[in-house]
Amino acid sequence: ADTIKIGYVSPQTGPLAPFGEADKWVIDQMKTAFKDGIGIGGKKYDVQIVLKDSQSNPNRAGEVANDLILKDKVALVLTAGTPETANPVSDACELNEVPCISSVVPWQPWFFGRKGDPAKGFAWTYHLFWGLEDVIANFTDGWKSVPTNKKVGGLFPNDGDGNAWGDKELGFPKPLSSMGFTLVDPGRFQNGTQDFSAQIAAFKKEGVEIVTGVVIPPDAKTFLTQARQQGFKPKVITLGKALLFPGAIEALGDLGDGLSTEVWWSPSHPFTSSLTKQSARALADSYESGAKKQWTQPIGFAHALFEVAADALSRAKSQKASDVRDAVAATSINTVVGPVKWGGAGPFRNVSKTPLVLGQWGKGKKYKYELTIVSDEQAKSIPVGGALRPMPG
Amino acid sequence: MIETVLQGILLGGLYTLFALGQSLMFGVMRLTNTAQGDFIILGAFAVIAGTSLFGGAPVPAALAVLPVAFGFGYALQRYVLNGTLGKDPLPSLVVTFGLSIVIQNLLLEVFSADPRSIETGGLNTQGLQIGDSLSLGILPLIVLAIALVATGALQWLFARTALGRSFRAVSDDREIAELMGLNAKKVYALATGIAFVLIAVAGALQGMRTTVSPSDGPLLLLFAFEAVIIGGMGSFWGTLAGAMILGITQQIGFRLDPGWGIWFGHIVFLLVLVFRPQGLFPKTRS
């Protein structure tokens, strides 16, 4: 039989490596799932998955995407893990006219960060994830449940995510003020900052009780320890990105308890894989037993990307790029991260949203820290495990 | 304002530790170590690895790493870097640059890209409350104290002891120093060994203060380098002063706009270059 190739780009090394940590395992699973091949346009094809490492470097991400397209001649490109990887890969696909499905980037940095025109959208690139409106709603839902003075300190770095989250029009500032929160934003900082005393001083001066933002894990640690040293004790700390991974939380030591973060996927999500028929719980369990590690959120999305790919390819008229693209555009399936369907208006022509909830880390039984879902205002189908606790101490 | 300056000085203490090893290696061997930052990170990871060996106690682990660091530096100089010394700075630059790549990727392979830190049993979060609004971290104060002691000790070693004389003699004229009975290769190795002890101390403290990940090195190198140049080459107190100036300017920059803090530090460094290329406190040899 002929072979059809699927390219996959994610950061497996570099500072963003936790985002790509589970990919090897997921792809191994896929090999089993695809062992009988896929039928495209009535013909059976063997499936080969080509995994490339972006090394957390946007430059490298673009290069390997081009390699996939030009050398490996993949029929479809999948990519996941922060704008630093997904955006250049999507751009390369758009340029070379190859269909691409991306994920694990809020849709605004993905769409507007690539200078997308809402009137036209993109021709070749499709995205599935939640958006800033969801993260804002979830964070604020959580904050409202804890008595505070509603003063929020923002930590927005100068990267794809930080610029979007802190953007005056698209990001946090507008909705927060309309909900009665006051945002204290000292400004964009470089990733890898050694010292947050400027931010801490600004927060202290304004009497901030809630801290939010989207920082990389080392910066979160630096900020949190320095805040403690300098006597700054907010009641709630909800950060995106930095607090997603159990490894990062463990690195924080005692500071990890009570931190909250967005949850895009968890074992308690009530979804099932269309490909392997595993429930979210079963998928997480098989990862934990297979990889000997605590589950992480990207597992679900890496899996879902392949679900969508398999579904689209099997519906494609032929393996020609435009046919595959048309099949992708017409997708409508239920995946382990929720329903996926494109074709809305504006950016949503290329964006399919998945549900988002809020989670909080606490001392766990099986692992040092475990994540509990504490607010499901935005996705009622996902069960809550408790209420948001104020930070201890 | 006072707080900004105080925080700047505390930051400067850390930068001093980053820079002393560089200053020493340059002073003795005219060797610019572009892997300085990566060695600091390596030191931090060594302590992290050691901590798990010592059942989670960071201080014994850090102390145990020091002699290892000394031996590592000694051997590195003896068997690798000595072969690159000479009038041409290129070989040593390329080799240390290569080492930097090797270390980063080796750490990545062994420890993965996960950020890690050294567990200090809560020490890193303790603060010293001064007045109502000012609180200084205990750990940064300890870092500053260690930096002061290390600078003083190094300056004393360099200026007042026979070993220090040997360092200077070998750096001045290697052939003649050998004629006087010094083994230049050993003296160099000794200097690098000492530099690596400082690097390990810096790494351990960096790992306690914040998280470290394999690709953090280059930024630390630049800070170390700037401190050395601002201070003026050849004097350890100058390096300390340079580090303080860098720390304070960065802090001021951060308060103006967090995005420009490091940029501000770089600019001050470049201004020093333009107006005082010999550094602010060049060693006046007396």
Add this chain to the structure above:
Amino acid sequence: MTALLTTQGLQAFYGDAQALFGVDFTLEQGELVAVIGANGAGKSTLLKCLTGLVRAPREAIHFKGEAVGGLPPGEIVKRGLAMVPEGRRLFPSLSVEENLLIGGLSQRKGPWDLKRLYKLFPILAEKRHNPGTSLSGGQQQMVALGRSLMSNPEVLLCDELSLGLAPIVIREIYAAMPDITREGMTVVIVEQDVTMAQRVSRRIYCLQEGRVSLQGRSDQLTRDQISQAYFGL
């Protein structure tokens, strides 16, 4: 009596270029020997071989009965050979006194210490805390000589003590020689000035293109013989 220091068929190379072609050289305890020869004849190379700065075969050099060829300079200094290098070469970042102390690193016992040196060259005591390189050329030569004496060598090798020095300085330096040899120290001087060499030395070796072209007692050699050996005519 056996010789203090001998070389047998000593050959030396700089990379591929051979500089010495089988030099036989003997030194008796307590004598002052001058080595003369044209530029590039190999005088400095001979001294550098003796002190280990240029590699030599182990057996080619014997010092007090021990084969010392090719030992690192430090080892050789410890055994009692010291050299005053061509062109002074003080350590610029060390003071006069520190320069002298570096010379004493090998910690051999003997008459020479700071006190004794300062007595020989009082001007150095005055400038002990100045950087060595701030001194005049002659004073620097005194430091260089003193630095080597500090190791209390049995054999002192001096390379072109007078090169580039004003006549007054040359006089002062050579005036110190008797003081140095008095206690039985053996001295080798390399000298361009044949007259001076003949006057101060007991024996003379003349090198020419890496070979010994003449040797003998200074007072028995004639100017003619020397000129001939010098230029190889």
Add this chain to the structure above:
Amino acid sequence: MNPHTFDVVRGTSASRTALIVAVLLVALAASLPFWGESSWMREFVEIACYFIFAMMWNLLAGYGGMVSIGQQAFFGFGGYVMLMLGNFLGLNPFVAIPLGAAAAALIAVPVSFVAFRLSGGYFAIGTWVIAEVFRLSFANLSAVGGGSGTTLTALRGIEKATRENTTYWMALACVVAAIALVYLFLRSKRGLALLAIRDNEVAGESQGIPVARMKLAVYVVAAFGAGMAGALYFVGNLRISPDAAFSVNWTAFAIFMVVIGGIGRIEGPLVGALIFWAMNKFLSDFGTWYLLGLGLLAIVVTIYFKQGLWGFAQQRWGWSLFPTQRRLVLPMPSTEKRPAPVSSTPHLEIPAHAKHQ
């Protein structure tokens, strides 16, 4: 004195053969779009960027004696200027490539004022700091997307094949121009001056070489080339971000290429680029291990083959494709050995009066 008693030889037979082979190769390469695959073109463009950049680094460090770790400043600057001209002024990005390079050359003038305060190893890291200043400055420029970077939208209208072919030919032209420019420069008088400065700046100045001006010229030319490589690269890549554009890896790879191939010789970056390309092609999937190996290779070559692989070959077999030296050739060299050269070499014989005195 008779002017025809000597000759000065500059070429070698290898160099003449090399020239012919090179012309044929370029002609062949120019026709690639008509018979090759688009992936080859893309690969060529990429390696061309690396190569041009390495070539310029070699000129700067190997000939100018200025070992810089900050050339990525000009690489990124060229890229950003190209992008801004394309996105904001609507200029055709292909036209914007040389303009980006020119902008890099222009900015190099004030930059040199700061960088030239340092020398040796400190120059190296100082230029790195300057490159960081560039990176941070662009990272704080929200018009070009700040730290997250932005996309070159100006090419969106152009057809794929046209775009690919034009980029390819541009890259080929740049490569040929870079080699020719550097070679002719080094063969000229100025090349001599450069070598002299590299050996001894002070003496060069006193022999009438305007050292400051020469160094500046080299620095600016190198910046131009680096800017060209950067602009070209981002036309091929479409997406730019400060971290990517001003990454120290650019210079790291250039250093490795040049050192492995052989510094201070034009063949060096050529050989280095080929090796780099091969390693990248076949080994880059090994990720960390590949980079680790690259670092180790650079270390080993530096310590054991100081002249690089080409330098080793040159010493071993006397190869030289781009000879720049001048050899003085006298007819009948045997005359030198004749016993009585009467007056031409007066220093070697001793007149009778010298023996006595």
Add this chain to the structure above:
Amino acid sequence: MSLLALHAVSKSYGALKVTDDISLAVKKGETLGILGPNGAGKTTLFNLISGDARVDAGRVEYEGRDVTALKPHQRCHAGIGRSYQVPQPFGNMSVFENLVTAACFGAQQTEHEAWETAHEVLQQTGLMPHANKPAGGLTLLNRKRLELARALATRPKLLLLDEIAGGLTEHEAKQLVEELQRIKSRGVTMIWIEHVVHALLSLADRLFVINFGQKLAEGEPLAVMNDAEVRRVYMGMEA
């Protein structure tokens, strides 16, 4: 008219006044010898003339124009050629290329003219057998020759020679003097620093003695050598 004139030039390194208010004039075609103890500031004086060091105070005049602000390469173009006490060859270039460089840039000749010049100088200085050898591999003596040769290749009107006879045998020194004599006879003005006094005396028209950066004596050679102060300070002889 004097070719070169120094008007009250001074130069300090740190607290050390190395050149202290020296005034000096050299006529066209003249050979001036400079004497003085080690560290008296002779080489520094050359540096001030050639532009390698900047004066702190005073003025350097050459061919009647003020060159104090000119860079070394500009002074070289104007006709000031120098040799270095410690030879500074372009070590990785061949001897021939060293000379071609000097002719190209110092004498501002075209490449082909420079070849001629280099060839001629090679013959003059006896360096011909080493023409294609790398300059870094030369012996000290040949490096010193190269210093002279390279200065000659810049086609100087004023030649600054710093201790080029040091370490030469008597015979070699004699040949050197003969060579310099020939250069002198072509009308080249020279200033020569030398400790080998008898060589200097055989060529110099006038002597200038420096001590501690100041002028100690100046004038007709024999008179200067017989000066009591000079004999005491420099020769170490009681008058």
